[in-house]
Amino acid sequence: MASVSGTLQRIKEDLEPFLPDESILSACREAGHRWRERELGPVRTVHLFILQVLNFNTAMTHLRHLAKAAVAAPAYCKARMRLPLEVFQALLVQSSRAMLDACPPPDSLWCGLRAYLVGCDFGRNRRSPAISAAIKRVGSRGYRANAA
Secondary structure, eight states, rough: OOHHHHHHHHHHOTTTTSSSSHHHHHHHHHHOOOOOOOOOOOHHHHHHHHHHHHHHHGGGGGHHHTSSSSHHHHHHHHHHHHHHHHHHHHHHHHHHHHHHSSOTTTTTTTTTEOOOOOOOSSSSSOOHHHHHEEEEEGGGEEEEEOOO
């Protein structure tokens, strides 16, 4: 039986099999995103973002160590801000469908429960108007997404 930590480590080491380049590019095209090929294009930026989240939302300055590449925090931040929210939403839908297809009900239960996990990065970074509109502050309890 596979362990969660072992599986997570395998994903961290090589994201490509789990999040193929074509899935990211397809999500970008569906969102109407236009980009130039550069060092931090959509594929590299999304992979770095997933790596950051999988490492407990590590600091942007730490990504260069995790990615084993020269990644400047300001450049990564700007690259992330260039990606529309719809790209991440489309990738979340794609990954959710893939997980459901891989383990359809009733086998998709964990301890008799259906588990859902959505990670969000509501950190200290400046938000675009689209993201701000999608997020609503809920008192001292944190944030929740507005119904679309």
